[in-house]
Amino acid sequence: MQRSRVTAAGVGLVIAGLALTGCAGGEGDSTGSGEPITLEYWAWGTTQKPLVDAWNAAHPDIQVHHTDAGGGSDSSAKLVTATRADNAPDVALVEYNTLPAMIVAGVASDISAYTGDLSNEFAAGVWSQATFDGVSYGVPQDAGPQALTYNKARFDELGIEVPTTWAEFATAAETVRAADPDAYITTFAPAEFGGFAGFAQQAGAEWWSVDGDSWTVDFDDEASVAVADYWQDLIDRDLVLAEPLLTPEWNARLNAGDVLSWPAGLWAAGVVNGVAGDMAGQWALAPLPQWTEGDTAVAFQGGSAAVVTTSSEHAEAAAEFASWIATSDEAAAIQIEQGTYPASLAGQQLTIGSEPPLLMQGQDDYWEIAAAIAADTIPEISWGPNVNVASTAFQDAMSAAVTNGTPLAEALSETERVVADDMETSGFTVDVE
Template identity: 40%
Template sequence: MSATDRTRRAGGRRAAVALLAAGLLLGTAACGGGSSGDGARNGATGGAKGKVTLTFWDWDPHMDKVVAKWNAGHPGIQVRLSNPAGGDQLVAKMITAHEAKNGPDIAKVEYQSLPALVSKGVVRDITRYTKDTVADFDRATLGSTTFEGKVYGVPQDVAPLMFFYRADLFQRYGLTVPTTWDQFAATAAAVRAKAPASYLTNFDAADPGWFTGLAQQAGANWWSADGDSWKVDIDGAPTRKVAAYWQDQVGRGAVAKNPSFSPQWNKQMNDGTLLAWISGAWAPAQLGGIAPATKGKWAVAPLPAWTAGDTTTGIWGGSATTVTSDSHHPAEAAQFASWLNTDDAAVTEQVKQINVYPAATGGRSLPILQAAPAFFPNEPDFYAKVKQVAPSARSFPMWGPDVTVTFTGYSDSFGKALQSGGSFTDALTGMQSAAVADLKKLGFTVG
């Protein structure tokens, strides 16, 4: 890269800092009412003439069934679905594709990844195409995709952290669902005493999104900005409290140490070795593939609180549908993104197929949310419980432009600490140092 390129990129990133500092509020939403629609009301005007084919990158299971609904009703705008990767891997592929000028038209992006994609010019400002669409979202939810009043994506879902547990095994062992983290520790110890081959849950050193949600619940704010200066507080007191708590659980042998979504973890979830899972509200869509033998055996409760009666929780995941700057059909792509996340039929199909909890306020009142998820037939009030928890879910007020580095640092440093018996709080210090160094390398000022 030439010196000119480095200067141009640093300048763009500094501009993104000011933009992020002024406009990005990331969080989950309060519940509300509303309606949805399609066609002219979504603000997608100025499209191309003739048939258009759009490429859509998304990792949701069964999204093909949702896309099929769109294709059946929009013969002039056809969407071709592809699943090249998920989460951070998809972000990396988007950046690589953008540099080669062959990115998709539309892509699913987790909220925490959006700032980096905006600063790199990978996703497009779709404000002009979503003037009516934005009315379907409350301010907090729309803030996850809005920078200085410009819309860079249509929110898809919100994912508050909740406590999923095997109701049958809790009954077998005479366990009470914990409502505080002190009670959680006592329950974890009771499981080990009553069923020595089992654990209440696992500590996941591989998935930073999981740990981030726990830090959010404790009150952490990992990034903040003042003008063009950033502050990083990854190893601050709230996060250190969370790290120390889980270090104690691991040290006592109260929780398993294998990562979520690993083959061993899948087996333990399926055979009852693990009794609970701290996960996002999307968990029912995943459990069918993880633990197929456990259908109808799970229940859900709010995440345990640090202080009795506190309803605060964090988030794990939550995504938006974005239009890339490589798309030659941004109006049509924005029309699809709006339809996907605000049209009643589209959102209903996503709830049915993917178990999303809708970001659109009107979507939270759809009739399908009165029924149980397919894998949770014993929980007819599942979505009512999510709706009750969602207003108290918090994210970081701001995500930094180096989330990928920070998340990689979590997996590396916590993974090593878990295997070696090292300090989790020291791992946080390492994450802090790496995040600060990366911001400075990118040309940012860190105060």
């Protein structure tokens, strides 16, 4: 796979402009009045306020004001609007898969001048999520490599060994249905764009790639279709649930022990604990099953970086803040306490001496397994400039396929058509495979 890049026609000009903006921002890192610099920071989640409070206590000369502007696409859309009005915050949390779109939109600035040797603080696969063509556009804060969060008590009860391959996972799904007609090994959620993308990337898919000034869009490549066909088979044989996640109905199934696993990012433990807290201690973590026996690589499903925006007049101070909340021991301890998996190597090492999440009480090797999974993330994942469009198109097409009983693979082709049309309308040169 290629490293994520945004150097198509017109985009290179945007990057060049951002590089100039990022380098010039540091000149504004003084109020000239002896008063502390105040930075605005947009970020979601329970981890952010404690991080900001810790920074403010340790840095009286640079104070940060935190605003929860919502996560994911909500935050990204607001950032684009604010940037166009030149009043975006100094720093903003951006999900890895939407960062290319934020670069193209002129939101994220080049902070390479301020990151120095910071790449040494991260595994290559993590650092690459915020670095494009050797240019640093953000500091990774948290990581969400895919893993298998599973109900160990129910697995043990039904005599199921933890599957190491997707073929074994399908066999385990058969065992679950035969042993308990009310239970399913997992759910195929048609709206989970990030989850399916991770499965496909693990199988070798590359939905976007760029060569010179031409993009290639390929959502229905051989690897992606094979993944779609795999889940299609499980759905057709009634071996997995095909329904949305985190609905009242799904939550009830989960609490009843009728949904036995969730292949998702490491953050899944916190989500499951939030809706099934009485099951604490019954669940465990394992590596994600592999498409090929003996492989270990997984993709990210979630994770975010703190970017310095092109609106900031204090780029150097903003980059210092973004770096500290991602790499300092104090910040890592806060992330772990709040249930976030740190992106930095030091933070991940710090987890080793920490208690496992509440859902996995008693799993003494939880953090060792998490660290091993994080170390095997695919280092070069390619995301395109219109991930938001792709996500919506995927959700619509997959939901329709599940409802109408049409092939999931056809939903991939429809997603590809929508994504390519949108890019062409935006002025990109696009080849469709």
